[in-house]
Amino acid sequence: RTLALPSDPILGETTYNIGVMRAGTEANIVPGLAEVEIMIRLVGDVEPVKAAFTAWAGQRAELVWGSHIPAQHFQTLSGFEVEPVAYTSDIPLLDRWGTPLLFGPGSIHVAHTPIEYIDVAELDASVDAYVRIVRTLLA
Template sequence: ALDQLDHHLGMQLATFTHPVLGRSTLNIGVIRGGSRPNIIPALAEAELDIRITPSLTAAGGALKLLMETLEFHDLPVEVVNPHENPPMETAPEHPMIARLLETSNITKLAGAPWFSDAAHLARGGIPSICIGPGSISQAHTADEFIETDALESGAAFFSRFIRSLTS
């Protein structure tokens, strides 16, 4: 069932695109099942990660699309403990973005296909940005770290940025 879900849902998700984030994606990141290699398991579990674009949210969201796909293709899957984190998008014209550009050495805005709790703030109407010191390639790794000079320059930036919001 997982290979069919990956095929059918993956094709549908590919239609929900964003100019910066790309397309919505599906990753079947964890699979558990069975007790021995020579015994067909009666049950298997999988954990899915669907990266959501604003256009998928506008169409009803990933969970809705997942449930419709399971039903349409009659896949023997039960969804347990679903949750859907919203995508986040702050307009480049927002005044907070202008302050960001004025107080940093950033010359180009970028987006990323990962989740941040800032998305919940944005969904609640609080304009949000994600920025910080260090390399995203070090984030969430066994040896996650930030170089001292990056931490110091990050602290200086945040000081300038926060002070600029009061002027």
């Protein structure tokens, strides 16, 4: 957690978490192999992040880099609350859809968990918000 990683004045700090850990088959025995998948939320260019993790790992670990989704700054509309959040989106993969907006009801704190839900009042309010978004974009 002391690794120096890039930050962005709007998006904040680069964040990461352990997605999956695999090691060993028996208790109290040092495994011959251990793997960890780390999910990194980028706030800028991927290369400084790769360099920081590579320097940190040194000869202690082999790093294999998977795919990455670039840091994202979305269009915002006046009259709507906005805030940066520490997760990513597949919106860059939908580049033929025009200028992206990211909005939706629900909480990132329960998203993709066994207890995921959307409050009914929030769902009702989102209908009005979608109407406001469309009217703003058409104006």
